[in-house]
Amino acid sequence: MSSVDKQLEDLKAEIEDELPPGISVSDVKYEGPELVVYTRDPKEFASNGDLIRKLASKLRKRITVRPDPDVLMDVTAAREKIREVIPEDAGVTDLDFHVDTGEVVIEAEKPGMVIGRHGSTLREITKAIGWTPEVVRTPPIESSTVSNVRNFLKQEREERRDILERVGRQIHREEMADEQWVRITTLGCCREVGRASFILSTAETRVLIDCGDKPGAEGEVPYLQVPEAAPLNSIDAVVLTHAHLDHSALIPLLFKYGYDGPIYCTEPTRDLMGLLTLDYLDVAAKEGRTPPYESEMVREAIKHTVPLEYGDVTDIAPDVKLTFHNAGHILGSAVSHFHIGDGLYNVAFSGDIHYEDTRLFNGAVNDFPRVETLVLESTYGGRNDYQTDQEDSERNLLDIISDTHEKGGKVVIPAFAVGRSQEIMLVLEEAMRSGKIPRMPVHLDGMIWEATAIHTTYPEYLRDNLRDRIFHEDENPFLAEEFNHIDAGEDERQEVTDGEPAIILSTSGMVTGGPIMSWLRHLGPDPDSTLVFVGYQAQGTLGRRIQNGWDEIPMNDRGNGRGGRGNTLSLKMDVETVDGFSGHADRQGLENFVKTMNPRPEKVLCVHGDERSVQDLSSALYHDYNMRTFAPKNLETFRFK
Amino acid sequence: MSSVDKQLEDLKAEIEDELPPGISVSDVKYEGPELVVYTRDPKEFASNGDLIRKLASKLRKRITVRPDPDVLMDVTAAREKIREVIPEDAGVTDLDFHVDTGEVVIEAEKPGMVIGRHGSTLREITKAIGWTPEVVRTPPIESSTVSNVRNFLKQEREERRDILERVGRQIHREEMADEQWVRITTLGCCREVGRASFILSTAETRVLIDCGDKPGAEGEVPYLQVPEAAPLNSIDAVVLTHAHLDHSALIPLLFKYGYDGPIYCTEPTRDLMGLLTLDYLDVAAKEGRTPPYESEMVREAIKHTVPLEYGDVTDIAPDVKLTFHNAGHILGSAVSHFHIGDGLYNVAFSGDIHYEDTRLFNGAVNDFPRVETLVLESTYGGRNDYQTDQEDSERNLLDIISDTHEKGGKVVIPAFAVGRSQEIMLVLEEAMRSGKIPRMPVHLDGMIWEATAIHTTYPEYLRDNLRDRIFHEDENPFLAEEFNHIDAGEDERQEVTDGEPAIILSTSGMVTGGPIMSWLRHLGPDPDSTLVFVGYQAQGTLGRRIQNGWDEIPMNDRGNGRGGRGNTLSLKMDVETVDGFSGHADRQGLENFVKTMNPRPEKVLCVHGDERSVQDLSSALYHDYNMRTFAPKNLETFRFK
Numbered sequence A, B: 001m002s003s004v005d006k007q008l009e010d011l012k013a014e015i016e017d018e019l020p021p022g023i024s025v026s027d028v029k030y031e032g033p034e035l036v037v038y039t040r041d042p043k044e045f046a047s048n049g050d051l052i053r054k055l056a057s058k059l060r061k062r063i064t065v066r067p068d069p070d071v072l073m074d075v076t077a078a079r080e081k082i083r084e085v086i087p088e089d090a091g092v093t094d095l096d097f098h099v100d101t102g103e104v105v106i107e108a109e110k111p112g113m114v115i116g117r118h119g120s121t122l123r124e125i126t127k128a129i130g131w132t133p134e135v136v137r138t139p140p141i142e143s144s145t146v147s148n149v150r151n152f153l154k155q156e157r158e159e160r161r162d163i164l165e166r167v168g169r170q171i172h173r174e175e176m177a178d179e180q181w182v183r184i185t186t187l188g189c190c191r192e193v194g195r196a197s198f199i200l201s202t203a204e205t206r207v208l209i210d211c212g213d214k215p216g217a218e219g220e221v222p223y224l225q226v227p228e229a230a231p232l233n234s235i236d237a238v239v240l241t242h243a244h245l246d247h248s249a250l251i252p253l254l255f256k257y258g259y260d261g262p263i264y265c266t267e268p269t270r271d272l273m274g275l276l277t278l279d280y281l282d283v284a285a286k287e288g289r290t291p292p293y294e295s296e297m298v299r300e301a302i303k304h305t306v307p308l309e310y311g312d313v314t315d316i317a318p319d320v321k322l323t324f325h326n327a328g329h330i331l332g333s334a335v336s337h338f339h340i341g342d343g344l345y346n347v348a349f350s351g352d353i354h355y356e357d358t359r360l361f362n363g364a365v366n367d368f369p370r371v372e373t374l375v376l377e378s379t380y381g382g383r384n385d386y387q388t389d390q391e392d393s394e395r396n397l398l399d400i401i402s403d404t405h406e407k408g409g410k411v412v413i414p415a416f417a418v419g420r421s422q423e424i425m426l427v428l429e430e431a432m433r434s435g436k437i438p439r440m441p442v443h444l445d446g447m448i449w450e451a452t453a454i455h456t457t458y459p460e461y462l463r464d465n466l467r468d469r470i471f472h473e474d475e476n477p478f479l480a481e482e483f484n485h486i487d488a489g490e491d492e493r494q495e496v497t498d499g500e501p502a503i504i505l506s507t508s509g510m511v512t513g514g515p516i517m518s519w520l521r522h523l524g525p526d527p528d529s530t531l532v533f534v535g536y537q538a539q540g541t542l543g544r545r546i547q548n549g550w551d552e553i554p555m556n557d558r559g560n561g562r563g564g565r566g567n568t569l570s571l572k573m574d575v576e577t578v579d580g581f582s583g584h585a586d587r588q589g590l591e592n593f594v595k596t597m598n599p600r601p602e603k604v605l606c607v608h609g610d611e612r613s614v615q616d617l618s619s620a621l622y623h624d625y626n627m628r629t630f631a632p633k634n635l636e637t638f639r640f641k
Helices: A003-018 A042-047 A051-059 A075-085 A111-115 A117-129 A144-155 A157-171 A251-256 A267-286 A295-303 A390-407 A420-433 A448-457 A464-471 A489-498 A515-523 A542-547 A587-595 A611-625 B003-018 B042-047 B051-059 B075-085 B111-115 B117-129 B144-155 B157-171 B251-256 B267-286 B295-303 B390-407 B420-433 B448-457 B464-471 B489-498 B516-523 B542-547 B587-595 B611-625
Strands: A027-031 A034-039 A062-067 A092-098 A103-108 A132-137 A182-188 A197-202 A206-209 A237-239 A263-265 A305-307 A314-317 A320-326 A334-340 A345-349 A373-377 A411-414 A442-445 A483-485 A503-506 A530-533 A552-556 A566-570 A574-577 A603-607 A628-630 A637-639 B027-031 B034-039 B062-067 B092-098 B103-108 B132-137 B182-186 B198-202 B206-209 B237-239 B263-265 B305-307 B314-317 B320-326 B334-340 B345-349 B373-377 B411-414 B442-445 B483-485 B503-506 B530-533 B552-556 B566-570 B574-577 B603-607 B628-630 B637-639
Touching (some): A003 A051, A042 A117, A051 A062, A062 A132, A075 A103, A117 A132, A157 A314, A182 A345, A251 A295, A295 A305, A390 A530, A442 A515, A603 A611, B027 B157, B062 B132, B075 B092, B111 B132, B117 B132, B157 B314, B182 B345, B237 B314, B237 B320, B251 B267, B251 B295, B267 B295, B411 B516, B420 B448, B489 B516, B603 B611, B611 B628
Parallel strands (some): A034 A062, A237 A263, A345 A373, A373 A603, A411 A503, A530 A574
Antiparallel strands (some): A092 A103, B027 B034, B198 B206, B314 B320, B552 B566
16 A cells, blocks of 8 residues: 555544544545545535534645535536525526536635635535535636636546646655755746746755746746756646746746646636736747747646645645745735745745735735745846835826827827736726826727736735725726727727827737737827836837837837838837836835845845846845845755755 | 767768878777777888877877777787887786787886887887787786786776777767856765765766765765756766775766766776775675675776876867876875866866875876866865974874884884875885884785785876886885785784784774774783874774773774774773874865966865865955855755856
8 A cells, every 4th residue: 555545544534533423434535735535424514614624724734525426416406506595696607517526616706705704605505415616706807818717627627636636646645755955946037037947856855936938038948958857747846926927938838848747826827827828829929939839738737737825835745835925916926935844944935026015916925934045036136226106106107198188199008918007007097086187098908908807807816905896896996997908900909099099008018019019000100199118128129129219110020129021110109118117026125025024034045137136136135134145047056954 | 870970980081181191091989088090001000100199189089099800910929029029128927919909908017118218119019010009017016906907807898898989979979958057066075074976067968076985974975866966877977086985985886876887087096996995895794784786886887987197188078078187195086177168167176185295196286277166175174274294294103103112012003095004104114214213014904005006006196206216126115125914814913913013004094993903902902002193083983082082992893993792992002193194185285276276266166074174265265365165065056157
C-alpha cells in the first residue's frame, strides 16, 4: 500500500471517530489540495451545523463532503427543491447537475443569497436534496471569457477530476528528502522588466512562480532550458501571481514542454490569463511571428488550474504551504506567501503590487504570520520614481477632458485592457455623476469591455466599497449608460469620429497595435482632439515616441506603428501625459510596503525593474532599514536555509 | 554527415594541403582533446622536423601522428631498432607494442634520454621503425600503484580508445546554444573544509570541478542530487584539481551514478587518486561503514582519465579550454584555468594551493593570460591564520629530534601519506647529510612509502632543484639509506620499538586510525619518546584531543581512537606541535597569491574554509584590493556573464 493510501485510510478512521453515530464515510480521497469525504448520509452531514468546519480544523485539511452517487435525489426533483429553498431575489440563472460527483453548480446573480449567512442556505440545500451545491456568479455584464472558461471546465470535468486526484496524491506524498534547504533561482525578471519566472526549491519540492514574456523583446523568454527547471514535468507546482503577460504569457508553453501539474492562481487570474494569452497568440500571428504554442495549450493550462482565494492556506507539496493575499495591482493579483517545512522558512513573492488603495482595489497586503525573505518588484524603485498623487492626476485628467470637450474635440486614451481601463472608467463615471465634467459617451474599444465584464464577475476581488456597489445592480458604476462597447468595427469608429465630443479608451496601452491605431488615423489629424497617456510607455514603443514629440507616424500594413511599407500620418492632435494611474507602487509605495511590513523580512531580493531601479531600491532598503538586500541577475541561485 | 565528421573531413583536407608531397593522410580522428592523424608514411612525417608542431599551431589542435597498421614494421625487428637508437644509459626497462594503434610504450629510467633534445630521439625512432613512441618513467622506487595503473590501462587500451573517441567527438561537437552565460554552482566546500565540488556551466557546457568527501563527517557529501547536476551523464567533463580525498573521494561514485565522460587531471593525480580512493574504501570497510561505491568504480574513473600536463591548453568542450598550472600543494595539484567562449570569460579555480616554494614544490602559479573570477581556497584565511616560517619550523623540529635522540627515545610523527611526509623526509635527509642531527633510521609506515614512490615517478612535478637531483640516482634524496619501509607489520614495529633512537613517520595524519595507533601503543608509554604533530588536526580527531592535553586514550578494537570497547592507554611520551609544514598557503600566502596575481581578478569567491576564515578573507580582499568578493553558501549559483 502506498504511503498516500495508508494516510487516507488513517484519515478515514479518524473522521469516523469524530462523526456522530448514523453518519457514514464511504470513501476518502484527495483532489488537489482538498480532502473529499464521500458519505451515504449527506443530509445528516449537512444537518450537523459545524461538522465540516470542525473536521477541517482538527485534520488541518480543506474538506469537501460529497454524497455517494447512489443516494442522490433525482435531478428533476432536486431542481425543484433548490428553486424552493433559494430566495427568488438570488437570480439563479443556471443549475448544472454532475451525477459523477453529486455536485450541483448554481449560477446566480447574487451568490451571497444562495450561500446564506455562514453557508446556512447551502446547508439547507444539501439537507433537502443530498447533492453538494457549488455557487458561481452570473456575470452582470456578459463575458464570453467567463462563459467559455466555465463551459470548458464543465466539459472537461472528468479529466479534471483525474488531474486533481493525481495532484492531490502528489501533494500528500511522503517526504523523501533527508536534507533541508530553501533556494530561489532566477529564470528571468532580474535587472529587467518582464519574463517573470522564479523557482523556489527545497530538497523535496520545486515550485515555479510565474512564466511571462518580455514586452518589446519577444525573443527574451524565461530560461526554462536550464537544469534547475529540468525536467519540467518534475516541477511540483506552478504559481501564477497575476494575469499580465509579463507574468503569464508562457504558462501554456509549460504544457507543450511536458509539464502536467497544477497551476495555482485566483479565479479571476485564471480567466484573465485565458483572455490575455489567447490575445497574445492572436497578436503574434498578426505580426507574422510564429507563436510559441497553440491555443490548445491555453486550454491545457486552464484545465490544470487550481483556483485559490485570498487567505486560503493551501498545501501544494509535502513541505510547502501557499497563501495568496491581495496585491492591489490588477484583478486577482496576489502576493504569494510560501510557508516551507514545519516552521523552517517563509518567503513572500510580491508579484506586482500597488501599496495604496486605488478606486479599484484595496492596497497590497503586507501582514503575514512570518516571512524571512521578500522577493519584491521594483518597477518604480529608482531614486526619482515618485508619482503624482492620484487625486492630482484625476483633476489633471478631468481638466484636459473639459478643455477638449469645450473645443468640441475628442479625448483618446490608450489603455491596457486589464486594470488601468477600469480605474479610468471609475474616475469618469464619478466625474460625470457629480458634474465635474459634462456627461458624454465613453467608448470602450479592444478588449476593455470584455476585461470589464470579468471584473464585474468577481466583485469580491475589488475594493470593499466598489464591491458593495456592484452587489446593487443600480449602483454598479460599470453599468453606467455613458459606457459604450465598440463592437461594430470601423463603421462605428467613423460614426464616433463624426459625432459629438466623447472619450475613447482603447487598447493597446503602449500604441503598439490594436484599435488605438485606427483611432490615431481617425482623430490624429484633428487639432481639437487630445491624446492622453495614462500608463507607462516602454522604450521602443510608438507610445513612447509620440510622448517624446514624434508627429510623423509611420502607419504600416500591420498597424503596429513599427514602420515598414505604408503611409505616414501627421499627428495634429494635442498630446498629454497624466501619470499617477499606475498599477504599480511608486518608489514611496515600495518603501512603505517594506517599512510597514509585518514582520519585517530579513532579506529582500529586488527584481522586476531595470538595472538602475533594482540597484537604487536595493541600496535604499539596505541603508534605511538595515536588511540584507540583493539585486540578483538572471540565472542565479540564492540559498536561505 | 554529422557536424563532427564534416569538421574532420575539412581538417583532413587542410592537413593534406600543408603536407609536402609524398606524405599521405589516410584518416583523421579525435581521441579526447587530441587530433590523431593516420598516415601511410610515418617515417617521412618524422623526417620533416617541425611538421607536427607547425600543423598543431596552424590548426590550433593537439596533434598525434600514427602509422596505418599495415605499414608497421615487424615487432621483433622494431624492438631491435629501438635498442639501437636509444642510448644504453636511458635504462629502458620495458617495450610494449600496440599493433592496433601503431604505438610503442617505452618505459625507461631516464625518459629524457629517450625523448632527446626537442624530441629528436623520438623522431629518430619513428624514422627507423614507423611506430609512434610514447615514453613513461620507470619508477626509481618500485610503486605498486603506478604499475597497477599502467597495467590496467594497458589491458583496457581498446575500450579506452572508444571512450576517448566518443569524448573527442563530444568536445568538438557543434555549439548548439544560442545564449551566452557563465555560472558557478556550489555543491559543497562553502563555509566548510571538505566535499569540494563545483559546477562551472555555460549555456552549452557543464563541467564538474572536484568531488570530495568531508573529513570527520562521512555523511556530508557533495549535493550531487540537485537539478543543476542532473542528469549526471549529461555533464561534459569532470576536472580534478588534486588527489586529496576532500577533492577526489567521490569521483568514482560519479560512475556509479551514470557519469561516463572524461576525468581531466594530471598523471600523478590519477595515480594518487587510485591509491587514496582504494584506501578510502578500505578504511570505510574497516570502520564498519558501507562504502558508497565498489573498487570497480575506481577502475572506471582511472579508465576515463585524460591526463594533462601543466601548461597544456586543452579543449574540453566546444566553448571551454582548460589549462592546469602548478598549485604547489601536493604532487600533481593544479590551479585550473578555464577559458570560456571566444574570449568571453575566464575563471580560475585555485584548488588547494601553497604560494611560497617548499622543499617539494615550486609555489603556486598565479600568472594567466586573462582571468576575471578566481575561486580561492581559504583554509587559513582567518585573520590570525599566520604560520611560522618553514625555516623556524624546521629548526624547531630538528631540536626536538636531537633532544629525543639524546634521551635515547624515538620521535613519532603522524603524517599524511601524500605531501607532508615527503616534505619532512626531505628535511630529515638534509639534516642528517649536513650533520644537523645525528644519522638514525627513519621508518616509514602506512602508505607513505608507496606515496613516496609515486613522487619519484613524476619528478617533473617537483621543485626544479629536487627534480634535478632525482634525475641523478645517486642524489635522489628519497633513496637515502636512512629511510626504511615498514613492510613486515607488528614484528618490525616491535623491533624498532626495542631498538636504537629512530624517527617514525606514520599514517594517519590526524591519528584517526592506521599504523599510528600501533606506534602509540608501542611508544606512548615511553617518557623518553616524543610525539610531534606537523599537520593540521581537525576538530573531533584523536590528534586534536592529544594536542589539547588528553593523556588517557581509549583504544578500541577498530583502532581508530574513537572510543568504544577496549583498553585505555596512558600517554607518557612528550607531545609537541610544530606548525609551518602545511601544504596550504597561510593567510599571508593567500593574500600574496591574490596581490601578485597577474592579471588581478575582478571577483573572488572564497571557499574551502570554515565560516570565519572565508568571511575574514573575503572582507580583507574586498577592503585591501577593492575586488568584489563573496563567501558563498553551498547550493548557490553565481552568474558572471
